[in-house]
Amino acid sequence: MTFDAATKMQFLYALRSKGVTDARVLTAMEKVDRALFVRGIFADRAYEDMPLPITCGQTISQPSVVGLMTQALQVSDRDKVLEVGTGSGYQAAILSKLARRVYTVDRYRSLVTAARAIFERQDMTNITTFTADGSYGFSEQAPFDRILLTAAAEDPPGPLLAQLRVGGIMVLPVGQSDTVQSLIRVTRHENGYDYDELRAVRFVPLLEGLGQE
Numbered sequence: 178m179t180f181d182a183a184t185k186m187q188f189l190y191a192l193r194s195k196g197v198t199d200a201r202v203l204t205a206m207e208k209v210d211r212a213l214f215v216r217g218i219f220a221d222r223a224y225e226d227m228p229l230p231i232t233c234g235q236t237i238s239q240p241s242v243v244g245l246m247t248q249a250l251q252v253s254d255r256d257k258v259l260e261v262g263t264g265s266g267y268q269a270a271i272l273s274k275l276a277r278r279v280y281t282v283d284r285y286r287s288l289v290t291a292a293r294a295i296f297e298r299q300d301m302t303n304i305t306t307f308t309a310d311g312s313y314g315f316s317e318q319a320p321f322d323r324i325l326l327t328a329a330a331e332d333p334p335g336p337l338l339a340q341l342r343v344g345g346i347m348v349l350p351v352g353q354s355d356t357v358q359s360l361i362r363v364t365r366h367e368n369g370y371d372y373d374e375l376r377a378v379r380f381v382p383l384l385e386g387l388g389q390e
């Protein structure tokens with residue numbers, strides 16, 4: 178199966194029916210072939226609206242959830258974005274079509290290496306990848322206009338709140354790993370933070386330290 182015109186139409190239709198209506202987000206998702214980020218036997222299902230397993234016991238998120246999170250982040254082409262949880266690299270690739278610059282971090286070196294190779298092959302030159310515990314953010318490049326977490330924290334990590342610029346937006350799943358999590362949006366103001374709860378979601382947990390692979 179290829180990401181041809183008919184497949185794209187179906188893919189976009191499924192996204193719209195799940196509430197992804199932002200035209201810029203839909204255009205970005207039309208430009209990025211999800212099959213590039215899915216290996217082996219699951220590649221055939223790349224255009225279905227379901228999460229799929231990748232290596233290191235992690236998952237590539239469901240496209241409609243990627244779309245809804247990206248939409249909630251309200252990214253503009255002037256923004257510097259930090260993504261915590263590179264995974265396959267799919268979400269970062271979509272952000273790269275919308276933002277000025279994307280920094281993406283994962284705790285598994287092998288995932289970062291694989292994602293970086295795809296970004297290079299696709300000429301996605303505005304993405305910088307690194308391996309670290311992303312809960313601490315990336316102070317050298319802070320503050321960020323937008324921060325997206327694709328792993329669930331119990332609470333928004335303090336260093337990430339601190340690295341969000343005033344006026345900036347952070348979107349993240351919060352909650353215990355195996356129970357219901359909520360996707361929340363944090364907006365930073367001059368005097369503090371506003372929290373909006375968006376919807377129920379299910380993500381892998383945000384873990385401490387580096388992974389073994």
Ligand code: SAH
Binds near residue numbers: 263282382383384386
């Ligand atoms: N955004 C990804 C899906 C991510 S799955 C995609 O588009 O494919 C969540 C990822 O978060 C996993 O790869 C996991 O290794 C990573 N992760 C979990 N805790 C982390 C941490 N503290 N720092 C960085 N990455 C983390």
